[in-house]
Amino acid sequence: MRNVAIAGCGMTRFGKREEGIYELATEAALNAMDDAEMDRVDAIVVGNFASGEFTGISGIANGLAADLNLIPCHAEKVENTSASGASAVKVGLAGILSGLYKSVLVVGVEKMTGIPGSKATSIIASLTHPEAEYPYGVTLTTFAGFGARLYMHKYGAPYECFAMIGVKNHKNGANNPYAHFQKVISLEKALQSPIIADPLRLYDICPISDGAAGLVLVGKDLIKKVEDPVYISGFGQATDTHAIHERPDPTTVEGLKIAAEQAFKMARKDRGDIDVAELHDAFTVLEIIQSEDIGFFKKGEGWRAVQEGVTEIDGDLPISPSGGLKARGHPVSATGVAQLVELTWQLRGEAGKRQVDGAEVGLSCNFAGFGNNSIVFIVER
Amino acid sequence: MRNVAIAGCGMTRFGKREEGIYELATEAALNAMDDAEMDRVDAIVVGNFASGEFTGISGIANGLAADLNLIPCHAEKVENTSASGASAVKVGLAGILSGLYKSVLVVGVEKMTGIPGSKATSIIASLTHPEAEYPYGVTLTTFAGFGARLYMHKYGAPYECFAMIGVKNHKNGANNPYAHFQKVISLEKALQSPIIADPLRLYDICPISDGAAGLVLVGKDLIKKVEDPVYISGFGQATDTHAIHERPDPTTVEGLKIAAEQAFKMARKDRGDIDVAELHDAFTVLEIIQSEDIGFFKKGEGWRAVQEGVTEIDGDLPISPSGGLKARGHPVSATGVAQLVELTWQLRGEAGKRQVDGAEVGLSCNFAGFGNNSIVFIVER
Numbered sequence: 001m002r003n004v005a006i007a008g009c010g011m012t013r014f015g016k017r018e019e020g021i022y023e024l025a026t027e028a029a030l031n032a033m034d035d036a037e038m039d040r041v042d043a044i045v046v047g048n049f050a051s052g053e054f055t056g057i058s059g060i061a062n063g064l065a066a067d068l069n070l071i072p073c074h075a076e077k078v079e080n081t082s083a084s085g086a087s088a089v090k091v092g093l094a095g096i097l098s099g100l101y102k103s104v105l106v107v108g109v110e111k112m113t114g115i116p117g118s119k120a121t122s123i124i125a126s127l128t129h130p131e132a133e134y135p136y137g138v139t140l141t142t143f144a145g146f147g148a149r150l151y152m153h154k155y156g157a158p159y160e161c162f163a164m165i166g167v168k169n170h171k172n173g174a175n176n177p178y179a180h181f182q183k184v185i186s187l188e189k190a191l192q193s194p195i196i197a198d199p200l201r202l203y204d205i206c207p208i209s210d211g212a213a214g215l216v217l218v219g220k221d222l223i224k225k226v227e228d229p230v231y232i233s234g235f236g237q238a239t240d241t242h243a244i245h246e247r248p249d250p251t252t253v254e255g256l257k258i259a260a261e262q263a264f265k266m267a268r269k270d271r272g273d274i275d276v277a278e279l280h281d282a283f284t285v286l287e288i289i290q291s292e293d294i295g296f297f298k299k300g301e302g303w304r305a306v307q308e309g310v311t312e313i314d315g316d317l318p319i320s321p322s323g324g325l326k327a328r329g330h331p332v333s334a335t336g337v338a339q340l341v342e343l344t345w346q347l348r349g350e351a352g353k354r355q356v357d358g359a360e361v362g363l364s365c366n367f368a369g370f371g372n373n374s375i376v377f378i379v380e381r
Numbered sequence: 382m383r384n385v386a387i388a389g390c391g392m393t394r395f396g397k398r399e400e401g402i403y404e405l406a407t408e409a410a411l412n413a414m415d416d417a418e419m420d421r422v423d424a425i426v427v428g429n430f431a432s433g434e435f436t437g438i439s440g441i442a443n444g445l446a447a448d449l450n451l452i453p454c455h456a457e458k459v460e461n462t463s464a465s466g467a468s469a470v471k472v473g474l475a476g477i478l479s480g481l482y483k484s485v486l487v488v489g490v491e492k493m494t495g496i497p498g499s500k501a502t503s504i505i506a507s508l509t510h511p512e513a514e515y516p517y518g519v520t521l522t523t524f525a526g527f528g529a530r531l532y533m534h535k536y537g538a539p540y541e542c543f544a545m546i547g548v549k550n551h552k553n554g555a556n557n558p559y560a561h562f563q564k565v566i567s568l569e570k571a572l573q574s575p576i577i578a579d580p581l582r583l584y585d586i587c588p589i590s591d592g593a594a595g596l597v598l599v600g601k602d603l604i605k606k607v608e609d610p611v612y613i614s615g616f617g618q619a620t621d622t623h624a625i626h627e628r629p630d631p632t633t634v635e636g637l638k639i640a641a642e643q644a645f646k647m648a649r650k651d652r653g654d655i656d657v658a659e660l661h662d663a664f665t666v667l668e669i670i671q672s673e674d675i676g677f678f679k680k681g682e683g684w685r686a687v688q689e690g691v692t693e694i695d696g697d698l699p700i701s702p703s704g705g706l707k708a709r710g711h712p713v714s715a716t717g718v719a720q721l722v723e724l725t726w727q728l729r730g731e732a733g734k735r736q737v738d739g740a741e742v743g744l745s746c747n748f749a750g751f752g753n754n755s756i757v758f759i760v761e762r
Contacts, residue, residue, distance in 0.1 A: 022511070049439070050433050050439060052433060052434045052504070053439075056511075057507055057511045057515075058430070058431060058434075058460075058462065058504070058507040058508045059460075059461075059462040059750060061754075062620055062623055062749055062754045063510065063623045063753075065620040065623075065754075066622055066753070071619075071621060071636070072620055072636055072639050073619070073620055074471075074618045075461070075618075075620050075754055076460070076461050076468045076471070076472065077461065078457050078458070078460075079440075079442070079457070079458040079459075080440075080442060080443070080456070080457050081439065081440040081443070087457045090455075090457070091457065091459075091472055091475070093479075094472070094475045094481055097478075097479035097480060098476075098478035099478060100475055100478065123433070123439075126433055126437055126438060126439040127440030127443075129444070130401075130403070130444070134438075237455045237456075238455070239443055239447070239451070239452045239454055239456050240452060240453065241447055241452060242444045242446075242448075243447070255452070255453055368440065368443055369443065372444075372446075373442075373456055
């Protein structure tokens with residue numbers, strides 16, 4: 001499919017930011033609009049998980065339309081927990097494919113700091129099952145610990161493979177001026193960092209970040225005006241069980257397998273066509289599970305790819321050259337949009353020191369909760 | 382446009398309900414699916430304003446997909462404050478027009494009771510401008526009072542015209558088994574009720590309600606299987622200033638004028654073609670302002686229509702036969718969907734004692750905040 005193109009993209013630096021949610025969203029939006037050389041769009045779609053809970057400000061799509069001087073336009077916020085960013089892109093994509101819009105600005109934003117970390121963790125945990133999970137005190141980090149232990153048990157993977165992902169993603173993030181953490185860490189440091197949810201340690205877990213990312217999507221009428229279009233050629237999405245214990249095998253996300261299949265089919269591509277991927281490593285173990293469920297590696301063998309350097313920037317399948325959620329940071333709803341910003345830069349050859357040589361086809365995977373809704377995009381030149 | 386049809390619809394009774402948010406959403410969804418005689422859909426779009434703040438449960442689109450046994454499907458939540466319901470319908474509509482989906486379940490839901498009323502009012506007020514409005518303690522009710530006083534001053538309207546809308550909508554709600562209030566009130570009672578925000582009194586203001594409403598939308602491939610299709614033939618939307626003081630005339634919502642124009646143009650209809658309308662009377666004064674901005678009446682003359690009985694069920698242009706937000710109730714994000722449920726029933730001739738004779742074309746207006754995002758749908762047989 002070559003009906004929808006990314007005409008412009010931009011983001012804020014992720015991290016602990018002094019700015020408020022509107023300032024972050026506006027910065028990313030203006031960067032994307034400037035990059036697209038456009039000053040009008042037909043619609044805004046804002047990806048945001050929980051501005052009301054984190055900041056006490058709700059209804060931000062309409063405030064943003066006003067702040068960006070885009071009145072009158074169409075505007076909505078889209079929420080799909082940690083995959084709110086990708087869901088917002090999907091809604092923008094559908095808006096263009098529907099013929100309702102010629103151009104859509106998609107902004108993913110989350111302002112998470114400024115409240116106690118324990119409160120932020122509790123807000124995030126409110127997306128777990130309200131009867132089967134939340135009342136028992138679980139958080140997403142708890143599930144990640146369980147999942148990592150199970151993965152090690154089932155497939156004979158050593159803990160080090162997780163730590164190596166943290167090290168790789170920090171190395172990539174060190175070359176990303178927009179990353180929350182721009183600092184290389186040694187494997188030794190990762191291995192000695194404190195256990196957070198056994199077996200996972202500090203450097204296995206993404207931080208709480210502020211930030212925003214934006215994309216300008218255009219349809220057929222405007223694509224010809226775009227100098228260097230990157231096409232969204234494939235899209236797939238699928239829900240999975242809300243309660244994790246209902247999954248036959250918690251180290252497999254059936255929804256992601258379905259979403260990937262849909263995306264490859266729409267784009268008429270296969271795994272071997274992907275030059276670079278941005279996955280959802282909210283926890284290092286997820287990068288491995290996702291790389292298997294998308295079909296890059298056989299189930300139970302993804303951990304070997306890490307050890308063999310396959311997923312490094314100069315490897316056969318670079319994963320998360322941006323630094324991923326671990327190092328770029330994870331302002332929840334900005335992530336899914338930022339993944340596509342990074343892929344756009346990569347495909348345009350604008351990724352600087354973290355550039356993947358000759359990247360022409362990219363894939364992103366944004367993950368709601370612990371995989372109850374997976375979204376996959378394929379982009380290409 | 383006859384490309385998207387409402388294949389089924391349903392809702393819960395609105396009011397103070399014992400059920401939780403998932404139970405309400407499921408009840409409405411199943412009613413709509415049963416009505417459509419369908420047990421699968423490609424996607425779910427959930428309209429919801431603030432489940433996290435009201436109930437402590439977030440990520441409800443994915444939970445609902447699981448509860449309805451619709452895994453794997455596509456799922457998102459859409460938020461646009463008080464117009465979240467209509468925005469969800471719009472996203473569903475675009476999903477079908479895009480070709481991504483053949484069928485979409487749209488559910489608007491809000492669970493608002495169970496927390497102190499003052500907290501609920503504060504959550505709602507968080508949608509006002511975070512610097513120019515919220516810190517000064519304004520609420521939507523404050524704005525409604527200001528707006529009503531200004532309207533009276535500018536156009537010589539007596540307060541009674543507002544009270545008469547409350548009386549009309551209670552009369553209509555008394556014939557709606559799904560309404561929060563199913564009780565006729567006298568004009569005398571309305572006139573003597575306590576002032577809440579001068580000049581508005583108790584019966585000028587919608588209640589805080591729980592409830593949900595659902596629609597099954599289908600595209601071309603499935604329309605032929607629908608026994609009694611109601612088409613969504615027109616749609617329009619526009620943002621307006623976020624801060625109300627920036628509007629040249631606060632008794633006019635420019636965004637609504639634009640949204641209505643878009644909808645009439647898409648449907649190739651005009652004001653005179655509308656047989657029945659569901660407007661957004663969160664406050665009685667809004668019903669008048671909206672009826673003018675949509676173009677049913679000249680600016681400053683809408684109040685006379687009320688006094689002359691034009692907007693009664695047996696009048697020339699029945700407005701809100703359901704009882705409107707005033708009497709049917711206003712579970713924030715359920716409202717925009719419920720408006721279309723009511724219009725579907727009216728167009729099918731299934732509205733019982735509140736049936737508008739021979740209704741063939743209907744219009745709905747769902748209003749975000751105090752009009753910073755207006756959405757208009759036109760439906761027809």
